[in-house]
Structure formats: structure tokens, C-alpha cells
Amino acid sequence: MILNRSRRGSATTMPPGPSGDRALARPLVSLRGVTKCFVTPAGPFYALRGIDLEIGQGGFVAVVGKSGSGKSTLINMIAGIDRPTEGEVWVQDTPVHKLSENRLARWRGRTVGVVFQFFQLLPTLTVVENVMLPMDFCHVHSPAERRTRAMALLSEVEMAEHADKLPVAISGGEQQRVAIARALANDPPLVLADEPTGNLDSKTAQAVFALFARLVAAGKTILMATHDLDLAARAQRRLILVDGELVGGSSLATVSMPGPPAAAETAS
């Protein structure tokens, strides 16, 4: 695997979490009272209501919940794609909720790999160019190395043979795999994946899950929204969203997951 061990957060300015710092699994992600209210023609709509959450480094967390329960909104808050109406979002020692748009883009490019629910590949770039884009944006690696790394990532998701095609020329499931490769381009410590297996057949979904498990074993932290309860049950921890509220979560031991034991994660 070409992925490096994840960068570890500094131990300086992260405020203590609701459940206190833990010696072995300091929170990588910490949400305090996060509320998101959308203003709609029908009036205010609360997509997230007072979310308190900590995710330790090296955690593999699945978020489940019905359509409309707030899974994508939660991911958008952590990635800084959207801002909370109230509350705080910390990733390592970065107050994501406070960053300016410019700083957000740079921070996100290096720290967070996002697999969007609807892929969001750039249609005018080839597959390999899409995977190189985060490296180009953040000036990571030399231009020649970027292509080599992008091809290696495409091999990881079995898409190398499609490298020179445009996204329109590959299937939805193939686009999803390219989006996963792109999310890993800058070797981010945190991967946020929104329905990463939603368009995949079960064999390919298993392969993506296995890739995520290897990433977690290599020190990455993964938060994955999914409708697939079998996959969710195999993550280390499962969060359940109902109408924008976390109604409970569990730390699940797993027979098939390499990586740190479920006890390293603590429900908030």
C-alpha cells in the first residue's frame, strides 16, 4: 500500500472534550453542540440538533440513519464545507467553524479527504487528472510524482486502466472508486466518506471496505455515512442519527477489521 502513516495532531491547543482527553485516543474530531438550521420557504429547518461527538485518532466510525436524518450535513460540518448555525467543530487543534474560506480550502486540501455522495468529479478532467487535482491544489509532490501517485491510488481501487477516460465514460460505481482515490491523494489523516459504497455491487463494496480497513490500520481516521447496515456493523463504532440528533451509538468489536480495538473509541 502506498499510503503513509497518518500525521498525528499536535497536543497543544485542543480543548478538553466532554468526556475528557484520553491517553491513548485523543480526539481527532470533536463537535460541541453543533446545530445546523437551514432557512427554507417553509421556515427554519433543523438538520442537526445539538450534536456532541468525539472521534479518536485511528477510529473507524459508521454513521447510519434514514434518508434526511442529517448524515451528509454532519459530514459537511466536519469537512468545513458548510458551517454550523451554532456550536464548534474541531479537527486536531483547528477550529473548523472559525476558519475563513481561504484557510478552509487549504486546510481541507491537506487534512480531510472527502468522498462525496454524488462523487463530484470534474467532468472536463480525465480520471487521473481528477485524482491529481488535490495534489496540484496543495502543491504536494512534484508534478511528475503526482501522476505516479495518482496511478498508484487508482490501482488501489482497480481503476488504473480507466485513467485517461473522462468521468462521463465510466459507470457510477467506477466514478465512486475514482472519488475514493481522489480523497486519498494528499494522504489526509481524516477521511469522510458519504455513502462510499452506495453505487457499488457487493463485491466491490467489500473491496472498498477492506481498503478503508487497511487505511485505519495504517493510522487514518474514517467516518463513513452508509445505508449498509452490514458494513456499518463491521466498523469499530456506529452512530445513529434520527432527525438531526445522535440517538445513541455503540462501540462494536469486529471480527473482520484490523486496527485498534473498539474500546479505543468512546461514545460521546
Ligand SMILES: Nc1ncnc2c1ncn2[C@@H]1O[C@H](COP(=O)(O)OP(=O)(O)OP(=O)(O)O)[C@@H](O)[C@H]1O
Ligand atoms: N441546503 C439545504 N437547504 C434546506 N434543507 C436542507 C439543505 N440541505 C439539507 N437539507 C435538509 O436537511 C435534512 C438532512 O439532509 P442530509 O442531506 O444531511 O440527509 P442525509 O441523512 O444525508 O440523507 P440521504 O441518506 O438521503 O443522503 C434533509 O431533510 C434535507 O432536506
Ligand SMILES: [Mg+2]
Ligand atoms: Mg446524504
